[in-house]
Amino acid sequence: MKNSTKKYQRIDKILSNLGYCSRSKVKELLSEHRVSVMGKVIKNPSLKVEPSQVVIDNEALDHPDGITILLNKPAGYVCSHNSSEGRRVYDLLPERWMKRNPVPVTAGRLDKDTTGALLITDNTQLVHRLTSPRQHVQKKYRVTVDKPLNDTLIVLFSSGTLTLPGEEKPCLPADLTIIDEYTADLTLTEGRYHQVKRMFATQGYSVEALHRMSFAEYTVKGLKEGEWVEL
Known part of the structure; x- marks a missing residue:
């Protein structure tokens, strides 16, 4: 999953693109x-x-x-480069990485209060592949709701007929597995805005906690919140 780079590059371009210094400062180095x-x-x-x-x-x-x-995102962090929005997931990474060109970005986003699997890369082609609606990349979530779950949700979510408020196109079929009275695992193959929360909200549920266990083939099992591994 490494970026394809030209085999030979200018020294000043290499050092500036990797965040070591500006091109004008290379002569000093x-x-x-x-x-x-x-x-x-x-x-x-x-x-x-x-x-x-x-x-x-x-x-x-x-x-x-x-x-x-792959980062196991903690709650309270935003998937934004704008520090005015709060603590950023990028603050958990080496500072020099944010000076690179291209700068690393997240492949899709997680809400501030959502935890779990988040890919961060400077490979723009990879970001496009993983976030394109046509790719149907699987994302698995552990969901905790505010009242007892009903088995009718399993049929509804898998039907491909559930339409979210303000939208015309129904959600793609999603796989719901009820774990206990208030907890379920939900696997999606699309990534609409606040999709998990909105799906449950259509049936009168409020999502109390949301954790993305896996993104594509990558899982955060064994990773503590805030920890990351290279892929």
């Missing part, structure tokens, strides 16, 4: 003899090299071929 390729100190910022061969301050570059991670 080079003049301090902090950058090398294959053991040779580099002085020319326009020299074209392979990103994987570049070393700065005696360390290999951080993810030169791209970033794709």
Whole structure:
């Protein structure tokens, strides 16, 4: 799932795109003899090299071929780059990653109070593939509601006839498994705005807690809230 990169790129472009400094500051790094390729100190910022061969301050570059991670999102974090909206999921990641070009983004979003599986990547093609309605990517949720669940929900959600308020096209069939009186697992193959909460709301339920257990083939089982793993 790594980004495809041109085999050879300019040193100044590599370092700026990976968030180490601006292109105008690269000459300063080079003049301090902090950058090398294959053991040779580099002085020319326009020299074209392979990103994987570049070393700065005696360390290999951080993810030169791209970033794709799975985060177990905690409650209280927003899937936005705008810090005015509150604590961001990106605040849980290395600060330098937010200086990369392209900057990492989430593949789809989770509400502020929703926890669970969230993919973050700088691979724009991957984001498109995972969020395109035509791909029918599976997402599995653990849902807790405010009153006892009824088996009629299983039939309704799987029927493909449930239409949300303000929409004309009914939801695609969804698989509901009731776990106990107030808890169920729901698997969707689409991602409409607040879809899980709105589906239950049509039948008079309020969702008290929502956790996405898996996204596509990726599951957060074994990951604590706030932890992430590279894919």
